[in-house]
Amino acid sequence: EDQVTQSPEALRLQEGESSSLNCSYTVSGLRGLFWYRQDPGKGPEFLFTLYSAGEEKEKERLKATLTKKESFLHITAPKPEDSATYLCAVHTGGGTGNQFYFGTGTSLTVIP
């Protein structure tokens, strides 16, 4: 059964304290892995897409990496405005056979 697991469920960091969020997956035929940020009462906001093991993407204080079994979202020197829930999602299948599975997210709180 296809599954996406994120850890930890919640993370509290001091401002400037770098850390990593994990997304592990067991799916048949990964086509892409997505990272989203979700603020309370809002829809998810797209951050990154990773397609193959070894790929890395960066945006400001965030860096996403991908292996054959998991993805990491590294947060360097976080600021309070980085506080949000971070979701990963995987796409399996191809063409119009869109099979998407989201993880339950990591709730990040950055304390000033």
Add this chain to the structure above:
Amino acid sequence: DAMVIQNPRYQVTQFGKPVTLSCSQTLNHNVMYWYQQKSSQAPKLLFHYYDKDFNNEADTPDNFQSRRPNTSFCFLDIRSPGLGDAAMYLCATSREGGLQPQHFGDGTRLSIL
């Protein structure tokens, strides 16, 4: 700005009373999705449209239906809402299928009395 707009943001309905949620997009994307997200849970894909082609997830209850009258609009109909259907409903679009990122609206929070 191009965007995905969901109306209303908050919807209250009575147990068993049909309700319709709406989504519009100015992105001109081919694909539109509906997700259900319950508190502290992952968004769960209910169905999606690739252009006019409707794709239902295997475990989406029959109580949930959808319409896409044109490229810009998509509707979620819940025929007889139960207490378990209280959730945030998210609409998303993508340019093509699968490998393109999805752009989400801010959701409609549905409450059932």
